[in-house]
Amino acid sequence: MGFWKSLFSNSDTVAGSRGGRGSAIAKDPRSSDPRANDTRIVFSTEREIDLYELEELCDAVGWARRPLRKVRKALQHSFLVVSMWEQRGVRRRLIGFARATSDHAFNATIWDVVVHPSYQSQGLGKALMQYTIKKLRSEDISNITLFADPHVVDFYRRLGFILDPEGIKGMFWYPD
């Protein structure tokens, strides 16, 4: 129900991207739904996501589990929460996620970008990021930042992200 609300009030169907209508799904070995041609990739900015479904997605890429209480708080206080769904007829599955913190004025920082392994390498990560950037830009955020794991620096570079522009360096502080 939360989902339908999101689908109609807060979502967009991706069109024209690689891995859009059908293509991501035709490859899915679990596809036995006669209505498979109905399959669409849908984006949503609704933040009321089933946290167990999100945990499953993060598990699938091997991320460490995080307390759901804290995940809920983080989603509530993110500026933007983007989820990507495979929609077949009335069924839907969470296949991608990203979120951003922001000061609502100058800058945003994107965190937790993930595409389910069964749906990777089909252009969906790119579509997810392009959707996220478009949403941030529509809020007049001009400085979009992130911290990239070494193996995905090139993924972000292809999307137009610049590494250490003018020597600006990402730094982290951890408790002792």
Added chain:
Amino acid sequence: MGFWKSLFSNSDTVAGSRGGRGSAIAKDPRSSDPRANDTRIVFSTEREIDLYELEELCDAVGWARRPLRKVRKALQHSFLVVSMWEQRGVRRRLIGFARATSDHAFNATIWDVVVHPSYQSQGLGKALMQYTIKKLRSEDISNITLFADPHVVDFYRRLGFILDPEGIKGMFWYPD
């Protein structure tokens, strides 16, 4: 008035750090107040800062001006706003500033760290950052991040910030 509120409800006086009580002030050539011995450095997390005073501080280090409307919005939506004041008797002056965005759960990103040139190189930037880190830690934020201009990487390194830990890279996206 807003200031007094902040001073008593939301502030701390720095004690024991280099550049704390007196030392930062004794050097200030404009010091002619007979009550100069009253001088203290005070930190506040009150976000109702005089935007003109903040603009003056940022001007003093040569930062590009930003629309005050957007600055106001950014302060409202920052997770933490830290200001550092020189307090002499009943007079006070804004001499330092920092703020952080956050998801209120896992991570925070520090922006706009500045100390007025007349007060630099006396340990006040360090005290400002230590205060900021302490506040973020008291909110249970474990992942504190920032993007450092090349000339201040060492300033942050001395404070315990790590450059590109495990190869994680800061990246920026700008509009075309």
